[in-house]
Amino acid sequence: MFVNEKTYRTIWMEDGVVKMINQPLLPHQFEIIAYPTCAGTCEAIRSMVVRGAGAIGAAAGYAMAQAVREVQSSPDPLQALKLFTTMIMQTRPTAHNLFYAVDRVNTALTGIQDSARWVAVADHAAKQIADEDVEDGQAIGKIGAALITDHMRILTHCNAGWLAFVDWGSALAPIYTAKREGKNLFVWVDETRPRLQGARLTSWELMNEGVPHAIIADNAAGYFMQRGEVDMVIVGADKVARNGDTANKIGTFEKALLANYFHIPFYVAIPPSTVDMSCADGSEIIIEERDQDEVLTIYGKTQDGSFTSVQISHDGAMARNPAFDITPANLITGFITPKGIIPPEQLKYTY
Secondary structure, eight states, X not given: OEETTEEOOSEEEETTEEEEEOGGGTTTOOOEEEEOSHHHHXXXXXXXXXXXXXXXXXXXXXXXXXXXXXGGGSSSHHHHHHHHHHHHHTSOSSOXXXXXXXXXXXXXXXXXXXXXXXXXXXXXXXXXXXXXXHHHHHHHHHHHHTTOOTTXXXXXXXXXXXXXXXXXXXXXXXXXXXXXXXXXXXXXXXXXXXXXXXXXXXXXXXXXXXXXXXXXXXXXXXXXXXTTOOOEEEEOOSEEETTSOEEEETTHHHHXXXXXXXXOOEEEEOOGGGEETTOOSGGGXXXXXXXXXXXXXXXXXXXXXXXXXXXXXXXXXXXXXXXXXXXXXXXXXXXXETTEEEOGGGHHHHO
């Protein structure tokens, strides 16, 4: 990740303290925030200080490593760790990477009777989760870049780049790789209401990488597709079912329908940790519904440089705020994975 020509990871851990980029402050302010406790890291996941499939997974792995430290003084470390595990899993219900990371650390601890040994084992497992996320992003970038030709115009939705993973990302990794290979390309950046991850985060990433792009309103994508100005759509995912049905940021389903109508390739870029083989199809995916204030208000920078939240609806207005929707597998051209481009019908045979 490039920020002012310096490289960063989105999240990491030092001596039990989890450090991460404070994403709600972006793009106006760049800040590293530290969480010394498991409860603090859980709140960072819940409040979306850290967000995105891979980054949430890494945060959950690190939270487990913190929990292991905190149970050392408990009279029943195993029971205490179960309580921490439940707390971590309740932070975000949709992102499969979170559950994958918790299960992976717990599996690494299985059979170790001496709880004092848990710290080193959990630290190692959490670091592996983060490092593999980076490796998967690099592989997705290389494989996906082969789909991108010179002067291609790509539309993306939400943020599935550096900030959504430990580094590189999923949907944006092919774009970064293609750009570094010398290909000329252009990116349409959906604003992604209500939290504006496209306008706030994806655009900021692309600016740092020097990728030409334009932010568009979510409901403008069809206009540009109709004009023949979109050659490909690449999005990420928070959870993929065994049959290829995909949960991603709300509005993804609409983009898939538009792409299908206009015969535009629609790709989903994912690491293996996003696929839940125990989930048969999209009907089994729990969709998180967030606070209505995210829809009824908007937060940003004022002309005097201060930051404030502004009400955009009448007093007493009610809103619904599903965070994700389900894109059926039959609308997906293919999954860009570290193992190659996989058609939806082949996914269950690959992972």
